[in-house]
Amino acid sequence: MNRISESLSGCVRTLENLHLRYDADVGVMLVQVDQMARINNSAGTAAGDAVLDEIGRRLESFATDEFGQGSRVDRIDGPRFLIVPAVPLSLGALRAQERALHVALAEPMVGDPKGRLAIRIAAALIARDEPVVEQLRTASDQLARPASARDGAMVMAALSRGEVVIHYQPQYDVATGAMSGVEALLRWQHPELGLLGAGPLVTAARAARLERELTEHAHHVALAEIAAWPEALANIRVSLNITAADLGDPEFAERFAGMARQANVDPARLTLELTEQAMLSDPASAAEQLAQIRAFGCAIAIDDFGTGYSSLSLLARLPIDYLKIDSGFTRTIDDSDRDRIVVRAIVDLARALGLLVVAEGIEKPQQLERLKELGVATWQGFLKSGPVAGDQLPGLLAA
Template structure:
């Protein structure tokens, strides 16, 4: 006969793991060492979570997240009382700062690099002096165990009391306690579990909770500890609120007045087309969100132009003004191209477009006079998209359209593991034009399909001829919304890949959020076909739309690429960081690797690493490079 103590789900002692970058990997190692892993990726409420775990050892992985780890150690200091132990893993570069952890109450240390055996031996030494904690914490554990020998689900006493059930149930009776959706989700996870995993669900009467699941491969026993959580942030709402707002008209006038005291001022007016139609069809709230998206696109377009950054101001309604102390000739085509791409409005793709006008200050002008002339309008000095559209076919045939390679870096190792092929137009008069301007001109010329085929073929052919030093890199190429809508595109792309000689297994296709929204059903079918053929699939520019969170789980994806605006915002305020954290957590819970685009500073990279991002690309490593420069960087 089995005693109450034997029936409780405590056959393996719990061990609390806090790792900001490698939670799942460490939890798996701990499980292989004989512990029940209770793992966390964030330091919030760490003291409460440790006490609730019933663990006698807290393992803090502060590699690449020293400050976050130190904050967590200080919070745990009072909870980890002798004979409990606190082990801290740190990078070797942080060994000189270990005093902070000692003062916080840490009892054991391990410096990277270390292997699995070294970690497990260190934990065993820590466990020798850390006796299991009994008392209230042990009695208050919420958990269950499935024992295949007895064919019963055994509940911890507290869980049985909370749900008013006996402490031993059949598997079918236990599953019936869950609503249909959580029941299906749990059953799916249980069918595929191999070692340890964690599952976030809403469980009555606990609310949002994490189930830390661990399978004992030898006995077939399944162990679960349940950790109640607070309400998660509304990531979609935070994402919308995080979009930057332009200056207002009064701020623009003040800036212009000050700039006129120092010299000439150039102003470019941008008037969004069809905004009244959006307001009428979708409501003013949708129109306001569209204006915020347009402001973001204008900012991004200007950021890609070398030189002093202009100010962006919303003058009212659908009109923006861009002001600078220098000529804005390059700004007009970049902005026009950015606004020519359709916007996502209430789940639909809506073309907008814009009218552009420019003026330069004259002697004696004040801000009011300059803005008055701006309203009357003067021709822009920049080449228009219509002009570029006429020139594009000749540019493609004449070799002006080329590709550059931007490295993609594994954050954990610092190794360059892949590149994204980026289209460039080496215009004889305007210099190098980016992909947005290039594809906007192609849309205007009716050459979008031809340009997409041209760039994909060029990238594959060039990559197939890479020198041996680049032979292990992955290649990412872009697929447009137009490609998704084309019948037979998957077959044509695979034929193009095979004809080039580039291995399918090293190729990733990237498709933008807006491209997915346009033809979601067709996109899902196409992406599934490409994955079956051996390619990897990524969603690009994630965070630029408003409906992404609802449909991500239904698409066959391998990578999620965070838009550069989100990646760069992570070093801003706490709200910005919460947005990025929510996106990364969501992606990892869906089994997707996360790539951050546009990373420019060590601070951004450090924060992204702390939140669990695995890869990055951006100027911090390198700008888009020619082949020779790429080979030199990798070699």
């Protein structure tokens, strides 16, 4: 396996040697991982490092398979990687591999089970007659620079072409094991790269200030599908995610209620999930919108609970029904006394406030046993099922 370096020096020498050996310009690929701050904040820097290590391993495997032995992968700056093929390749040849590389990195991984990471990939040509370090820095800076106009065009094209799809991750009753609900998760059916996680599209929408448009479109898609589900799924609750941009819109609750009525979906089946951070971005507006949503008949859940800075008084004042424990706490609940104490404290807090608890990120039977001991009501995770298309849910219900 190739060594992943933390500096530019190794790959600079490799590129200079390729220039000398082949007397040719050398094509490279740069990869940037977005949304790492979310993982570091929610699950800790160790989990973030594990994600980057896994990405590094996937990049090394990809480089060896596609570009040959001797290809090099360098981690050059935080969540940014550089691939130097073993032999000089043209920009066209590298760009032809971008789709395969996206696919290699698209599978969910420990630390990012919902596939929220956004991966940016760019090919660059390193000329043999110009300083290598400066060229690499320029290419790296261009990859990191926001491109709102391009991002906006990409989001609007995805919406107009119907590329936004919804997958559903089942939620199970801890006591009985029965499926009791699902969380609706956005996916991007890219015309060239295939099915991608939400990360790339959400990141682009945020940069282009199109978050509300993307969320509304995803809700339209999900509500239309829910309305068409068979009778076997009639009692399954559905959680839909909302953002700080939604809560900051004074017309959001009324507009969502109108969409649900038009789709003929019973609001009592729906839960709207928001993160602690979204709730805190504008508490007054959030309280008003959440009160309207509750009055319409939907439940409210705080997602990734324990990773933000919400006050107990705010939790007591807002109309909340569920607390979802972040996977950063549940991942090591079977062997970490500290995480068990945190989860127990959250369960006790929820019980005192009259709230139910959902545990995310359950991947091992031992975690599930701990949840039973701690009195958690509901769980979701890859132990039973990751996110699936809606037409697969009846089969999982019967399993």
